[in-house]
Structure formats: structure tokens, C-alpha cells
Amino acid sequence: MHGLINKALQTFLCDSFGRATWDDVLARAGLRHRLDPDGFEAMNIYDDRWTQEILAAAGETLRRPQESLLEDLGTYLVSSERMENLRRLLRFGGVTFTDFLYSLDELQGRSALAVPDLDMPVLSISCTAEDSFALTCGPGWPGLGHVMLGVLRAMADDYGVLAVLDHCDTQGCTCPTGDRTCFEIITIRVHDPAHQAARQFDLATELL
Amino acid sequence: MDGDLRPSGFTLTPDALGRLMPVFLSLDASCRLAEAGPTLAKLLGPAAMGKRIDEVFFLRHSPREVTRAALLRRPSLLLTLRASPHTTFKGVPVPVAGNGGVLINLSFGVGLREAVRDHGLSAADFAGTDLAIELLYLFEAKTAVMGELRRMADRLKTAKARAEIQAYTDPLTGLGNRRAMEDALARLLAAGTGFTLLHADLDFFKQVNDTMGHAAGDHVLRATAAILRNAVRAGDSVSRVGGDEFVLLIAGATSAASLVRLGRDIFGKMARPITFAGRNCPVAMSIGAAIVPAGRPIRGDTALARADVALYASKHSGRSRLTLWVSDSETRELVAGPQQRATERRQSR
Numbered sequence: 001m002h003g004l005i006n007k008a009l010q011t012f013l014c015d016s017f018g019r020a021t022w023d024d025v026l027a028r029a030g031l032r033h034r035l036d037p038d039g040f041e042a043m044n045i046y047d048d049r050w051t052q053e054i055l056a057a058a059g060e061t062l063r064r065p066q067e068s069l070l071e072d073l074g075t076y077l078v079s080s081e082r083m084e085n086l087r088r089l090l091r092f093g094g095v096t097f098t099d100f101l102y103s104l105d106e107l108q109g110r111s112a113l114a115v116p117d118l119d120m121p122v123l124s125i126s127c128t129a130e131d132s133f134a135l136t137c138g139p140g141w142p143g144l145g146h147v148m149l150g151v152l153r154a155m156a157d158d159y160g161v162l163a164v165l166d167h168c169d170t171q172g173c174t175c176p177t178g179d180r181t182c183f184e185i186i187t188i189r190v191h192d193p194a195h196q197a198a199r200q201f202d203l204a205t206e207l208l
Numbered sequence: 209m210d211g212d213l214r215p216s217g218f219t220l221t222p223d224a225l226g227r228l229m230p231v232f233l234s235l236d237a238s239c240r241l242a243e244a245g246p247t248l249a250k251l252l253g254p255a256a257m258g259k260r261i262d263e264v265f266f267l268r269h270s271p272r273e274v275t276r277a278a279l280l281r282r283p284s285l286l287l288t289l290r291a292s293p294h295t296t297f298k299g300v301p302v303p304v305a306g307n308g309g310v311l312i313n314l315s316f317g318v319g320l321r322e323a324v325r326d327h328g329l330s331a332a333d334f335a336g337t338d339l340a341i342e343l344l345y346l347f348e349a350k351t352a353v354m355g356e357l358r359r360m361a362d363r364l365k366t367a368k369a370r371a372e373i374q375a376y377t378d379p380l381t382g383l384g385n386r387r388a389m390e391d392a393l394a395r396l397l398a399a400g401t402g403f404t405l406l407h408a409d410l411d412f413f414k415q416v417n418d419t420m421g422h423a424a425g426d427h428v429l430r431a432t433a434a435i436l437r438n439a440v441r442a443g444d445s446v447s448r449v450g451g452d453e454f455v456l457l458i459a460g461a462t463s464a465a466s467l468v469r470l471g472r473d474i475f476g477k478m479a480r481p482i483t484f485a486g487r488n489c490p491v492a493m494s495i496g497a498a499i500v501p502a503g504r505p506i507r508g509d510t511a512l513a514r515a516d517v518a519l520y521a522s523k524h525s526g527r528s529r530l531t532l533w534v535s536d537s538e539t540r541e542l543v544a545g546p547q548q549r550a551t552e553r554r555q556s557r
Contacts, residue, residue: 041361043354043357043358043361044361102269102284105268105286106317106318109317109318109319110318112318113318113321113347114350116351125269126269127269
């Protein structure tokens with residue numbers, strides 16, 4: 001798994017639960033002496049199993065299901081001030097929440113332009129009825145659906161939209177326990193496109 | 209123009225349109241391909257013209273029936289070539305006044321690099337105002353810079369690892385230094401699995417150094433280091449912690465019997481003369497040992513102090529001995545080495 005993903009997981013756990021918890025998680029995952037004291041390097045590639053082991057250890061340490069931790073990670077990626085850059089990249093997707101949903105089709109391609117070895121699964125959005133959508137997360141990152149659930153919830157807030165979201169695994173699949181061939185599907189119903197004020201977004205940034 | 213009452217608008221020839229938008233696609237009222245910009249025409253080939261748009265492209269997010277109204281309902285379209293190499297385009301459809309057709313301006317979107325590779329495109333295939341070439345430039349530059357940064361990170365990582373090894377190594381013997389010993393000791397104590405600490409000290413080393421020179425002294429230290437290193441398993445820690453002092457940390461070896469075997473092995477090898485420039489360097493070794501049982505945690509300096517007490521007892525009772533710390537008031541001599549005779553020989557000289 002790419003260092004960027006592992007680093008995001010590390011930053012989320014450290015920011016939300018403290019450095020001591022992160023150390024406990026590493027010890028429980030058996031990675032304390034295998035990882036540099038500074039943790040993951042954003043530009044390195046790590047064994048996929050490490051990510052799974054850290055997630056499992058975090059679930060045990062915090063006594064929480066991995067699914068709910070992954071969803072919180074997704075929310076953190078959008079709403080934490082530290083991750084403002086990522087929120088901006090997602091807001092590039094469109095002026096409205098619906099535009100943003102359609103832009104998810106291109107997220108994998110855009111991420112590959114920026115970081116060619118990220119290996120992000122393909123996301124695909126389809127409109128199932130008026131104001132109803134389904135997001136399909138391709139295989140490769142087990143649990144991505146739960147992260148995307150948190151991302152979408154936070155992005156709906158960001159756009160000031162009231163949306164109801166649900167995560168459903170495809171039939172007979174036991175995500176996120178490691179079936180790498182599994183697709184995850186999120187259903188999205190947009191109830192009120194102008195539920196509250198959207199957060200400020202401006203395409204331009206300060207030029208250096 | 210003043211006074212002109214004709215409806216305002218433009219009339220462009222397909223050639224002019226193609227210069228502005230080399231990847232445009234125009235459909236007639238029944239959604240069949242009527243005209244294509246020069247770049248798109250090159251990609252599609254003449255056979256595609258006249259076919260329905262959904263015969264040539266797979267349209268994402270489109271209703272089952274592709275009609276002019278359905279195409280125009282969406283602000284943007286995603287179209288994928290049905291034929292290989294399945295290039296994907298982004299398109300913006302607008303109605304064409306007059307003939308009831310649809311004009312779609314296409315772009316390669318995030319698939320730009322693949323499209324350029326698959327179709328052998330060049331700058332001439334893009335509109336002069338298109339940022340595609342700038343994007344390709346940016347991508348290549350970013351990839352080059354990222355590769356350079358990654359190589360730099362690798363170099364720093366290698367340098368860091370080397371510095372760490374140096375910081376933990378005694379350059380003369382290649383054994384660990386005091387810091388390496390302290391770390392190994394802390395790890396063993398943290399693991400709580402029990403271990404034996406041996407503190408070894410060379411006797412008469414100062415005399416060798418003083419009478420035969422530092423080169424001879426260094427040679428003795430290297431020879432001794434090799435004997436100690438070979439006496440234990442690869443996973444055990446051997447460190448030179450002072451001028452002629454060594455510490456061995458043996459994980460799990462917590463019986464007196466195994467210590468006796470180890471002591472005999474070391475003393476047996478130390479009994480062979482160490483020669484430098486054809487001359488014998490007469491040294492001996494005294495060892496003190498402390499066993500730290502599993503699950504009975506003590507401090508690292510306590511373990512070292514116990515081995516020191518035993519080492520002192522070895523020296524006190526005539527050197528070339530291995531003595532075990534038993535309690536604060538008791539030590540037990542486990543091995544008396546054969547080198548005692550060599551020492552006596554040296555002293556009688």
C-alpha cells in the first residue's frame with residue numbers, strides 16, 4: 001500500500017486518539033521495531049499486510065469495529081484542517097454536490113496523474129433514480145467503501161447538502177476482512193440540495 | 209452590424225470549427241455522426257461516419273435510448289470508444305440551430321497521456337488554446353522531480369542506516385559498542401524472557417600495550433573479539449564496552465551447565481597463544497556472569513553490577529575463571545581456565 005495511505009491512517013490515529021495510542025497500535029500490530037520511529041514515509045510503498053494489521057490492531061486497541069474507524073478516517077480526510085489540501089482537490093470536482101458525485105468517476109484517473117503508483121481502485125457512479133445515486137468501489141483496497149462513506153458524508157456537509165448514505169457490501173462478501181476481489185457499493189439519496197450554507201471554496205489559491 | 213435584422217449567430221465552416229476544436233463531433237438530428245474535427249476523424253477512421261453515436265461510443269450515465277434530447281439534458285458526457293483502445297472522452301453537448309443536430313466538443317480528460325500514446329498524437333492535433341500540451345509538460349516535469357526526490361530520500365535513508373550502524377559499532381573489532389549493549393540489554397529486559405549477562409575483561413592487556421605497542425594491543429583485541437563472537441550464537445549480542453572489557457548477552461541460556469560449556473570453550477580458545485609479528489602476546493581473560501531468569505524483571509544496571517561482582521571474584525581468585533553471581537553475599541566459580549599456566553609462565557619469565 002502506498003505510503004500516502006498509510007501516512008493518512010497514521011495521522012488520523014495520532015490526531016484523533018493521541019501518539020500513545022498510535023504506539024500501542026504499532027506494538028499490537030508487531031510493527032514497532034520494523035517501522036522507522038517517525039512512522040510511515042509518504043513516498044514509500046509498504047507491504048499491503050501492514051495496513052491490514054494496523055487497522056486490525058487499531059480496532060482491538062480502541063475496541064471499535066474497523067468499519068466505523070474507516071468511516072471516521074474518511075470524515076477526517078475531508079474535515080480536518082490538516083487535510084485541507086485533500087478537501088480542495090475533491091472540491092475541484094464540481095460546483096454542486098451532484099457534479100462532485102459525477103466527478104468521482106474521474107477520481108482514479110486524476111489520482112493516477114498525480115501519483116502514478118497510488119493504485120487506487122476505480123470508482124464509478126451511477127444515477128439510479130432522480131436524486132439517487134450508487135457509488136461502486138472497485139476491488140483492491142478492502143474497506144475503501146467505508147472510507148468513502150465518511151468522505152461523502154463530510155463532502156455533503158461541505159456542500160451544505162442533506163444526503164442519506166448507506167454502505168452495502170456486494171452479495172456474499174465479507175468486507176473489509178480482506179477479500180480483495182470484492183466490490184463495495186454506497187447508495188446516496190440527496191434530499192435537500194440547499195440544506196445549509198456550503199463551506200467556502202475558491203479554485204484559486206495564493207500564488208507563491 | 210447596425211441595421212442588420214437577421215438573427216444574430218455564427219456560421220463556421222467545418223474546417224474553421226476543426227481549427228478551434230480539433231476533437232469536435234457533430235451529430236445529425238437522428239444522432240448519427242455527421243462531421244468530426246481533424247483529430248477525432250483520424251482516431252475514428254472514415255467507417256465510423258454515418259453510424260449512430262451509441263454504435264461508436266459507449267455512453268456512461270446515459271438513458272437506455274440515446275436521443276438528441278437525452279444527450280442535451282446532461283451538462284457533460286463521458287464517452288468511451290467501443291473499438292480498441294477504448295479511449296475515453298469527456299464531452300460538452302450543445303444544440304445546433306437550424307439542422308436539429310448536436311455539436312459535442314470532446315477532450316481526453318484524465319486519459320490524455322494514454323490517448324497521446326495510443327493514437328500517436330502531437331501538438332498539431334490539439335487546439336492552439338488547449339492546455340493539453342502544458343498538462344503533459346507538467347506531468348513529465350512532476351514525474352522527473354518526484355523521481356529525483358525519491359532517489360534523494362533513498363540516499364538519505366541509506367546514509368541514516370549507515371550512520372546508525374556506525375553509532376552502534378566499535379570500529380576496531382566490529383563488535384557492538386556500549387550503546388549497542390545497552391539497547392540489547394533493554395530489549396531483553398523488556399521481552400522478559402530471561403537471559404545471561406557475561407562481563408569479560410582481559411588480564412595483562414595493559415602490559416601488552418605498554419611493552420609491545422598499540423598495534424599489538426589492537427591485534428589482541430581483534431583476536432579476542434573473534435573468539436567471543438564465535439563462542440555464541442549469531443543472535444546473541446557481543447559488545448566491547450571499554451578498553452579491554454566485553455559484555456555478552458545470551459538470550460535464554462539460563463542454566464549453569466550451559467555456562468560451564470561456554471566458559472570452557474572460551475578459555476580453551478584463549479589458551480592458544482595470540483601472536484603478533486612473530487611474538488606471543490600473553491593475555492588471559494576473567495569472566496563474571498549473572499543469570500536473569502524469565503519473568504523476574506530487574507534493572508539493567510543491577511544485572512551489570514551483579515556480573516561485575518562475579519568478575520571481581522574471578523580476578524580475586526587468580527584470573528582465567530568464570531564466576532557466577534548467586535546472591536548479594538555469594539558467588540560460585542564455574543570454570544577455572546587452563547591459561548593460568550600460560551600466565552604463570554609469563555610471570556616467571
